[in-house]
Amino acid sequence: MLRGGGDQSLREHLIATAERLIAERGTAGLTVRAIAREAQVADGVLYNHFADKEALLALALHAHVRTVERRLGAPPQVAGEGTVEANLRAYIAHGLELHIAILPAFAGLLLQPKVLTRFNELPNPAAGGRGLRADLAAYLLAERELGRLAPDADPEAAATMIIGACHELVLPRMFSGTPLTAWHVPDGLVEALVTTVVHGIGPARRS
Amino acid sequence: MLRGGGDQSLREHLIATAERLIAERGTAGLTVRAIAREAQVADGVLYNHFADKEALLALALHAHVRTVERRLGAPPQVAGEGTVEANLRAYIAHGLELHIAILPAFAGLLLQPKVLTRFNELPNPAAGGRGLRADLAAYLLAERELGRLAPDADPEAAATMIIGACHELVLPRMFSGTPLTAWHVPDGLVEALVTTVVHGIGPARRS
Amino acid sequence: MLRGGGDQSLREHLIATAERLIAERGTAGLTVRAIAREAQVADGVLYNHFADKEALLALALHAHVRTVERRLGAPPQVAGEGTVEANLRAYIAHGLELHIAILPAFAGLLLQPKVLTRFNELPNPAAGGRGLRADLAAYLLAERELGRLAPDADPEAAATMIIGACHELVLPRMFSGTPLTAWHVPDGLVEALVTTVVHGIGPARRS
Amino acid sequence: MLRGGGDQSLREHLIATAERLIAERGTAGLTVRAIAREAQVADGVLYNHFADKEALLALALHAHVRTVERRLGAPPQVAGEGTVEANLRAYIAHGLELHIAILPAFAGLLLQPKVLTRFNELPNPAAGGRGLRADLAAYLLAERELGRLAPDADPEAAATMIIGACHELVLPRMFSGTPLTAWHVPDGLVEALVTTVVHGIGPARRS
DNA sequence: GATGAATGAGACTTCATTCAT
DNA sequence: GATGAATGAAGTCTCATTCAT
Numbered sequence: 001m002l003r004g005g006g007d008q009s010l011r012e013h014l015i016a017t018a019e020r021l022i023a024e025r026g027t028a029g030l031t032v033r034a035i036a037r038e039a040q041v042a043d044g045v046l047y048n049h050f051a052d053k054e055a056l057l058a059l060a061l062h063a064h065v066r067t068v069e070r071r072l073g074a075p076p077q078v079a080g081e082g083t084v085e086a087n088l089r090a091y092i093a094h095g096l097e098l099h100i101a102i103l104p105a106f107a108g109l110l111l112q113p114k115v116l117t118r119f120n121e122l123p124n125p126a127a128g129g130r131g132l133r134a135d136l137a138a139y140l141l142a143e144r145e146l147g148r149l150a151p152d153a154d155p156e157a158a159a160t161m162i163i164g165a166c167h168e169l170v171l172p173r174m175f176s177g178t179p180l181t182a183w184h185v186p187d188g189l190v191e192a193l194v195t196t197v198v199h200g201i202g203p204a205r206r207s
Numbered sequence: 208m209l210r211g212g213g214d215q216s217l218r219e220h221l222i223a224t225a226e227r228l229i230a231e232r233g234t235a236g237l238t239v240r241a242i243a244r245e246a247q248v249a250d251g252v253l254y255n256h257f258a259d260k261e262a263l264l265a266l267a268l269h270a271h272v273r274t275v276e277r278r279l280g281a282p283p284q285v286a287g288e289g290t291v292e293a294n295l296r297a298y299i300a301h302g303l304e305l306h307i308a309i310l311p312a313f314a315g316l317l318l319q320p321k322v323l324t325r326f327n328e329l330p331n332p333a334a335g336g337r338g339l340r341a342d343l344a345a346y347l348l349a350e351r352e353l354g355r356l357a358p359d360a361d362p363e364a365a366a367t368m369i370i371g372a373c374h375e376l377v378l379p380r381m382f383s384g385t386p387l388t389a390w391h392v393p394d395g396l397v398e399a400l401v402t403t404v405v406h407g408i409g410p411a412r413r414s
Numbered sequence: 415m416l417r418g419g420g421d422q423s424l425r426e427h428l429i430a431t432a433e434r435l436i437a438e439r440g441t442a443g444l445t446v447r448a449i450a451r452e453a454q455v456a457d458g459v460l461y462n463h464f465a466d467k468e469a470l471l472a473l474a475l476h477a478h479v480r481t482v483e484r485r486l487g488a489p490p491q492v493a494g495e496g497t498v499e500a501n502l503r504a505y506i507a508h509g510l511e512l513h514i515a516i517l518p519a520f521a522g523l524l525l526q527p528k529v530l531t532r533f534n535e536l537p538n539p540a541a542g543g544r545g546l547r548a549d550l551a552a553y554l555l556a557e558r559e560l561g562r563l564a565p566d567a568d569p570e571a572a573a574t575m576i577i578g579a580c581h582e583l584v585l586p587r588m589f590s591g592t593p594l595t596a597w598h599v600p601d602g603l604v605e606a607l608v609t610t611v612v613h614g615i616g617p618a619r620r621s
Numbered sequence: 622m623l624r625g626g627g628d629q630s631l632r633e634h635l636i637a638t639a640e641r642l643i644a645e646r647g648t649a650g651l652t653v654r655a656i657a658r659e660a661q662v663a664d665g666v667l668y669n670h671f672a673d674k675e676a677l678l679a680l681a682l683h684a685h686v687r688t689v690e691r692r693l694g695a696p697p698q699v700a701g702e703g704t705v706e707a708n709l710r711a712y713i714a715h716g717l718e719l720h721i722a723i724l725p726a727f728a729g730l731l732l733q734p735k736v737l738t739r740f741n742e743l744p745n746p747a748a749g750g751r752g753l754r755a756d757l758a759a760y761l762l763a764e765r766e767l768g769r770l771a772p773d774a775d776p777e778a779a780a781t782m783i784i785g786a787c788h789e790l791v792l793p794r795m796f797s798g799t800p801l802t803a804w805h806v807p808d809g810l811v812e813a814l815v816t817t818v819v820h821g822i823g824p825a826r827r828s
Numbered sequence: 829g830a831t832g833a834a835t836g837a838g839a840c841t842t843c844a845t846t847c848a849t
Numbered sequence: 850g851a852t853g854a855a856t857g858a859a860g861t862c863t864c865a866t867t868c869a870t
Contacts, residue, residue, distance in 0.1 A: 010833075028318035032861060042835045047862065049833090084409075110314035110381060111235040117384065133375065140408070153408035157372075157399035164371030165364075168340065171374060174317055177324060192364035200407030201347070201360035202291075217850085239844060249852040251846070256850095260844065424829085442732040446865060456831040458867070463829095467865065498823075521731035524795055525649035531798060547789065554822070567822035571786075571813035578785030579778075581792060582754065588731060591738065606778035614821030615761070615774035616705075631854075653840060663856045668841065670854095 011049040014039055018060035019067065023101070027057060027108025027115070058118035061105055065125040068101040075135060079142030084149065088162065088194045091136050095166035098132060100180050103170055133163040158197055165193055218256040221246055225267035226274065230308075234264065234315025234322075265325035268312055275308040282342060286349030291356065295369065295401045298343050302373035305339060307387050310377055340370040365404055372400055425463040428453055432474035433481065437515075441471065441522020441529075472532035475519055479539040482515040489549060493556030498563065502576065502608045505550050509580035512546060514594050517584055547577040572611055579607055632670040635660055639681035640688065644722070648678060648729025648736070679739035682726055686746040689722040696756060700763030705770065709783065709815045712757050716787035719753060721801050724791055754784040779818055786814055 017039040021030055032053050036043045050056040075094040076087040109116045124131060140155035173183055224246035228237055239260050243250045257263045282301045283294045316323050331338060347362035356362075380390055431453040435444055446467050450457045464470045489508040490501045523530050538545060554569035587597055638660040642651055653674050657664045671677040696715040697708045730737045745752060761776035794804055 026318070028320075031859085033859085044836070044862070044864085045834060047864095053861065104317070106382070107314055107317035110233070110311070111318050113235070113384070116382060120382070120384065148410060149408050150406075150410055154399045154403055157396065157403040158408050160375050160396075161368040161372045161400060161403060164373065164375030165368045166371065167374040167378060168367050168371030175313070175323060175327070177320070177327065189364065189367075192361040193368060196361055196364040196368060196404070196407070198407050198409040199357075200403070200405050200409075201356050201365050202405040202407075203355060203357055238842085243853095250844095251853065252851060254845070440731070442734070445863085450832095457865095458832065459830060461866070518731070520796070521728055524725070524728035525647070525732050527649075527798070530796060534796070534798065562824060563822050564820075564824055568813040568817055571810065571817040572822050574789050574810075575782040575786045575814060575817060578787065578789030579782045580785065581788040582781050582785030585788060589727070589737060589741070591734070591741065603778065603781075606775045607782060610775055610778040610782060610821070611817070612821050612823040613771075614817070614819050614823075615765075615770050615779050616819040616821075617769060617771055652838085654838085665841070665843085665857065666855060668843095674840065 010041065010045065014041070014046060014049060014056060015059050015063055018056055019063045022057070022060055022064055022105045022108075026104045027061070027112065030057070030108070052114075054112065054114040054118050057112070057115045058122060061109070061115070061119055062122050062125060064105055065102055068098060069125065072097055075132070075139075077135065077139060079139055080146050080148070084143055085194050085198060087139070087143075088197065089190055091132075091139075092162060092166060092190050092193060095132055095163050096169060096185055099166050099170040100183075103167075104174060104180060107174065133159050136162060162193070162197060217248065217252065221248070221253060221256060221263060222266050222270055225263055226270045229264075229267055229271055229312050229315075230274075233311045234268075234319070237264075237315075259321075261319060261321035262325050264319070264322045265329060268316065268322070268326055269329050271312055272309055275305060279304055282339070282346075284342065284346060286346055287353050287355070291350055292401050292405060294346070294350075295404065296397055298339075298346075299369060299373060299397050299400060302339055302370050303376060303392055306373050306377040307390075310374075311381060311387060314381065340366050343369060369400070369404060424455065424459065428455070428460060428463060428470060429473050429477055432470055433477045436471075436474055436478055436519050436522075437481075440518045441475075441526070444471070444522075466528075468526060468528035469532050471526070471529045472536060475523065475529070475533055476536050476539060478519055479516055482512060483539065486511055489546070489553075491549065491553060493553055494560050494562070498557055499608050499612060501553070501557075502611065503604055505546075505553075506576060506580060506604050506607060509546055509577050510583060510599055513580050513584040514597075517581075518588060518594060521588065547573050550576060576607070576611060631662065631666065635662070635667060635670060635677060636680050636684055639677055640684045643678070643681055643685055643726045643729075647725045648682070648733065651678070651729075673735075675733065675735040675739050678733070678736045679743060682730070682736070682740055683743050683746060685726055686723055689719060690746065693718055696753070696760075698756065698760060700760055701767050701769070705764055706815050706819060708760070708764075709818065710811055712753075712760070713783060713787060713811050713814060716753055716784050717790060717806055720787050720791040721804075724788075725795060725801060728795065754780050757783060783814070783818060 014035065018030070018035050021035060021038060032046055033043055035056070036045060046053070046056060050059070072094055076082070076090050081087075109119065137155045137159035140149065140153070140158055143149045144151065144153055144155065169185065169189075170180070173180055221242065225237075225242050228242060228245060239253060240250055242263070243253065253260070253263060257266070279301055283289070283297050288294075316326065344362045344366035347356065347360070347365055350356045351358065351360055351362060376392065376396075377387070380387055428449065432444075432449050435449060435452060446460060447457055449470070450460065460467070460470060464473070486508055490496070490504050495501075523533060551569045551573035554563065554567070554572055557563045558565065558567055558569060583599065583603075584594070587594055635656065639651070639656050642656060642659060653667055654664055656677070657666060667674070667677060671680070693715055697703070697711050702708075730740065758776045758780035761770065761774070761779055764770045765772065765774055765776065790806065790810075791801070794801055
C-alpha cells in the first residue's frame with residue numbers, strides 16, 4: 001500500500017491484515033512490526049489510525065468473528081420449520097465451525113488483558129462468541145412453545161450442553177499441536193449428540 | 208538461598224514456586240525473574256535444572272493439574288453404586304472445579320508452542336484435561352452394561368456433552384475480566400443438566 | 415481551515431498559535447502536530463511557511479518576548495524624573511515580571527541549539543532579554559551625569575546586580591515544580607534591594 | 622566495562638559516565654543508548670541499576686553538582702577573617718564558576734519534569750544551587766553581628782543581588798552559542814560589584 | 829497554497845539467557 | 850551447584866518531515 005491509497009482506506013487495510021494474521025497464527029506473539037510488514041506499510045503507521053496495538057487487535061478480532069459468521073451464515077432461527085433434529089444438527093455444525101475458527105484467536109486474548117478490555121467495549125458481534133448459546137436457547141424455547149419439545153424441557157441446560165459439546169470437541173485439539181483446520185468431526189458423532197439430547201440416556205428411553 | 212523445606216531439591220522448589228504463581232496469576236506475563244525472586248534464588252539457577260523457561264513452565268503446569276486433581280479427589284468410578292443421577296452430579300461438580308482451576312493456566316499454553324510441546328511430552332496426568340471425559344465415558348458404558356442406562360445410549364456423546372457443559376460454563380467467564388474464583392454455579396443448573404441428559408428434551412419424554 | 419481572524423496570513427496565525435502554546439506550556443514536549451491541531455490547520459502546512467520546526471519556534475519565542483514587553487510597557491528611561499529609588503523599584507518590578515514570563519520559555523531554547531541559532535539571527539527584541547540590563551545601565555549613567563548618583567558609581571555593576579537579583583528570585587522557583595504564576599514577590603523585598611544598592615552595606619553607611 | 626567488573630561498580634560507572642556527558646553536552650538529547658555506548662556497556666544494563674532513565678540522570682546531575690563543589694572548595698564561611706571585600710570577591714568567584722559549571726546542566730531539567738522530580742527527592746547537595754545564596758546571607762549576617770557591616774544592612778537582599786549578579790553574568794552567555802568555558806569575567810568587574818554592594822551608588826556615598 | 833496520510837529513524841524499556849566467580 | 854550482573858535482540862510507540870492530490 002503505497003502513498004495515495006487504494007480502494008480501501010489504510011485503516012481498513014490494517015484491520016484486514018491483522019485479521020488475516022490472527023486467523024493464521026492466532027494472537028500469540030503478533031507484533032506491531034509483523035503487522036506493518038505484512039501490510040507493506042511503515043512501522044509507525046498504525047498509530048495514525050489506532051490508539052495503540054491493543055485497539056487494532058481488538059478490532060481485528062472483532063472483524064474476524066464477523067467474517068467467520070458471515071461465511072457460516074446464520075444458524076436456523078425459525079422454530080417450527082424442518083425437524084428439531086435437523087435444526088439441532090445445523091446448530092452443532094455451526095458451533096463446531098465457529099469454534100474451530102475463533103477459539104484459537106481468542107486464546108491469545110487471555111494473555112492480553114488490554115485487548116480483552118477493548119474487545120469487550122466493542123458491540124457484541126451478533127451471535128458471536130457467547131451469543132450462539134443464547135440463540136440456541138431461544139430457539140429451543142420457541143420449539144417448546146410449539147409443542148415440539150417436552151413441556152418441561154430446559155432450554156438453557158440443553159443449549160449449554162450442546163454448545164459445550166462443541167467446545168469439548170474443539171478445545172482438546174487445540175493442544176495437540178496439529179493444525180485445527182485439518183480436523184473433521186467423525187461421522188455419526190453429530191447424530192449421536194442430537195439423539196442423546198433429544199431422547200436422553202435414561203433406562204426408560206424410547207427405543 | 209533460603210528455602211522453606213530443606214529436604215526438597217532446588218529443582219522441586221522451582222517447580223512448586225512456578226506452579227503457585229501460575230495458579231495465582233496465570234501464565235500471562237510470568238517472567239523468569241519473577242519466578243526466581245519468588246523462589247528466593249538467583250536468576251540464572253533455573254538453567255542448572257531445566258533446559259529453558261518453557262521446560263519449567265510445562266512441568267509446573269503438569270504439577271498444577273495433579274495438585275488440583277489431588278485436591279478434588281477422584282470422580283466416581285465405580286458403576287452401580289448410588290444413583291446414576293447422583294454420580295453425574297458428582298462428575299459435573301468435579302468438571303466445573305477442575306476447569307475453573309486449570310483452564311486459565313492452560314490458556315497461556317496455547318500461546319507458547321514450546322511449552323505446549325514439552326507439556327505433551329510429559330506423562331498424561333491421570334484424569335486431567337482430556338482424561339476426565341474418557342473417564343466419564345467409561346463410567347457411562349459400565350452403567351449401560353449394568354442396565355442402568357438405555358441399551359442404545361451413547362456413552363461417548365453423553366460424556367462429550369456433559370464435560371462440554373462444564374467448559375461452556377467456565378470459558379465465557381474467563382473473558383469477562385472478573386476473577387473466576389468469585390463465581391459459583393447457579394442453584395439448580397447442575398440438576399437441570401443431569402435431568403436433560405438423562406431424560407432428553409424430546410416431546411415423548413417421561414414427565 | 416478555520417481561523418479566527420480572516421485577515422492575518424496563515425504564517426502569522428501559526429506564529430501566534432505557537433506563541434500562545436509556549437506561553438502556556440513552555441517549550442517542553444511541544445510538537446509540530448500539537449501546534450497544527452491547536453491552529454486548526456493541516457500538519458504539514460508549517461513547511462510552506464517555515465524552513466522547519468525550529469524556525470517557527472524561534473519566531474514564536476521572539477513574538478512572545480515582544481508581547482510580554484508590550485504588555486509590561488517600557489521601564490522608566492528618562493533620568494531626572496521622580497526619585498532614583500522609585501525608578502529602581504520600577505525597574506525591578508519590570509525585570510521580575512519579564513523574567514517570570516520569559517525565562518520558562520527560554521529554558522527550552524537552551525536544549526535546542528537550532529532554535530537558539532535561529533533566534534539569535536532575529537533582530538534583538540528591543541529591551542528584551544539582555545536588553546533590559548543595558549537599558550538600566552544607560553539610565554543609571556544618565557542619573558550619575560545629573561548628579562543624582564555618586565560620581566564614582568559604576569552603572570554596569572549596579573545594573574548587573576539589580577537585573578541579576580531578578581534572575582535569582584525567579585530561577586530557583588522554576589525548579590520547584592510549582593507554577594511560577596502562583597508566586598509573588600514578598601513585601602519589602604524590592605524596597606530592601608533598592609536600599610541596599612543605593613546605600614551599600616558597608617559599616618560607614620548612612621543611617 | 623566487561624563482565625567481572627572493575628574497581629568501581631557498574632552502577633557508579635554509569636553515574637560517572639552520565640555525569641561526564643551532562644558536563645560536556647548538558648542534559649539535552651542525552652539518550653540511554655548514548656550513555657550505554659559511552660560507558661561501553663550493553664543498552665539495557667541501565668535498568669539493572671536504576672528504575673529508569675530519569676533516575677540515572679537525576680543521580681548524575683546530583684553527582685555533577687557535588688563534583689563541581691568539591692573542585693571549587695568551600696566558599697569563605699568564617700566571618701571576621703580577612704576583609705569583607707576579599708570574602709565577597711571569593712563568593713562571587715565561587716558563584717560564577719559554580720553557575721558556569723552547573724547552569725547548562727540544569728537547563729535541561731526544565732524540559733524533563735520527571736528528572737526534576739527525582740532530583741528534588743535527593744538530598745540537597747550541600748551548598749549547591751539554591752544553597753549558595755543562603756550561605757552568603759548567613760555569612761553577611763555574621764559579619765553584621767561583628768560590626769563589620771552596617772547595623773541595618775539587609776543580608777538577604779545583598780545575598781540575592783550578589784548571587785543574582787553571578788546568574789546575570791552567566792545566563793546571557795548560555796544563549797550565545799559559544800562555549801561557556803571559553804569565557805572569563807572581565808577584569809575589574811568583580812571588584813566593581815563588591816564596591817557597589819559595599820558602598821552603594823547613592824550620591825552621599827563615601828569616596 | 830493547503831492537505832494529512834505515510835514515512836522511518838530512533839527513543840525507552842523488557843526479559844530470556846549466559847558465564848566468570 | 851549457585852550466583853546475579855551483564856547481555857542484546859526485540860518490543861511498543863513518537864514525531865519531524867515529505868509529497869501526491
